Amino acid sequence: MRATLERAHLLKPLSHVQRVVERRNTIPILSNVLIKADGAQLTLKATDLDLELVETVEAAVDQPGTITVPAHMLHDIVRKIPEGARISLDTNADGSTMTLSAGRSRFALQMLPESDYPDITAGEFTHRFKLAAGDLKWLIDRTQFAISTEETRYYLNGIYFHSIDVDGIKMLRAVATDGHRLAQAQMPAPEGAIGMPGIIVPRKTVGELQRLLDDPDGEIAVELSDTKIRVTFGSVVLTSKLIDGTFPDYDRVIPKNNTKIMQVDRVDFASAVDRVSTVSSERGRAVKLSLADGTLTLSVVNPDSGSATDELVVDFDSEPIDIGFNSKYLLDITGQLGSENATFALADPGSPTLIHDGDAAKTLYVLMPMRV
Incomplete structure (x- = not known):
């Protein structure tokens, strides 16, 4: 095989396919990327037997052929070659090594037989x-x-x-x-x-x-x-x-009859959760939400480091309720909402809470409470 192409044209597909390859492999061929030169293009393929990624890129092919070389090593080499360089890929006469040339740099990589390379794409798609x-x-x-x-x-x-x-x-x-x-x-x-x-x-x-x-x-x-x-x-x-x-x-598990509705500014709520959770323990990350008379009080008590409280004005006119959540989970969910306000539909301190934004028909989230 003999092919030449721009460094950038090789680096992009290599960076994609090498992610599929596990760093540690008991099967040597799975550490390699398969490179096929044919017509005016290179096809690169990597697999871990559960996932396979194939990407094609244009190249000047002087001699068609198929090889397999270590994926992560090849990626690291190409990544370290100067921008704008042209890279040549050449196999030796006996097919045991591939030589990569770029400017004055030369690398010889050991190859494994391409016939050993697995293919997981067989089967019908219905x-x-x-x-x-x-x-x-x-x-x-x-x-x-x-x-x-x-x-x-x-x-x-x-x-x-x-x-x-x-x-x-x-x-x-x-x-x-x-x-x-x-x-x-x-x-x-x-x-x-x-x-x-x-x-x-x-x-x-x-x-x-x-x-x-x-x-x-x-x-x-x-x-x-x-x-x-x-x-x-x-x-x-x-x-x-x-x-x-x-x-x-x-x-x-999606609650249907949670009648205690709280609406809160999404950004303000996330900021308040983030602030008070600073003193929470890494293991628990619990934050308590106390709702009453249009006010939300967020509080965290950590026996080892201290406590924190914060208050927000919210739209809430149901019976008062105290409920606890994992602060990281609250931040994960509010980070996915797209509108200004977040809507919380609550039932009681031991039941799941429904969270959504203005368009509940597109996304919704359910969060289990914690004891606080």
Whole structure:
């Protein structure tokens, strides 16, 4: 193989694919990136057997061929080469090493046989649809923070995407929960998504999609089966296995009859929570909300360091209530709301609270209380 291209043209796809490669691998070939030179382009591919990322870039190809070389090492080399340099990739006669040349710099990297490189893309995709990249990024951004990191409940380690009928309108809904909080976002379902299987997209795949969808103006193609998802976006194709599990019946935990309604300026509320939580313990992070007569009093008591209180004027005319929450969870949720005011629908100190902004039809959040 022999190919030449600009440093910047190689660095961008390399920075994408190398993120998929785990730093420590028991299978040597999984530490490598597969590079295929053909026609007037290079195709780079990386996988960890659950997630595969393929990206194509233009290049001057003098001799077609396919190689595999260490992904992180190649990325570090290209990253350290001066901007504007032209990079040549050459394999030696016996196919054991690849030489990278840029100016006066030369690097020889050991190769592994490309025939050993795994492919996880086999299988049929039963559902296909297209949507704006910004729409998928919006669904991910609004729910991703609530994904569980607890490996024992593996079916919560991702975002649950499914189509659902809401008041006669077909919606594409994303839900994530870790048992302490729940995030739900939805939008009108694109054609082709109606009737799709409910899928749980793993946390690592969600993170990669979030980084790749940095251009909200583009359109992406999504293909689904019961076990895999494939997303095509420009020159990038991401294929991932899905979590093989059943997402819980989340609708049961969404409160329907919380009648104590508080409306508060979102920015003021987040600032006050942030201020008083400064003295909270790292382990508990508990903040107490006391509501009465249009006033919200936020308080934190930490036996080891001290206490703090703050007051806000709010719209609240129900019976007084004291309820505690994890301050980090409160900040996570208020950070996702888009309007000026946040609406809290409360029941009692031991029941889940519903939080949303002006458009509850698009996003809603459920937060379990803490004892304070």
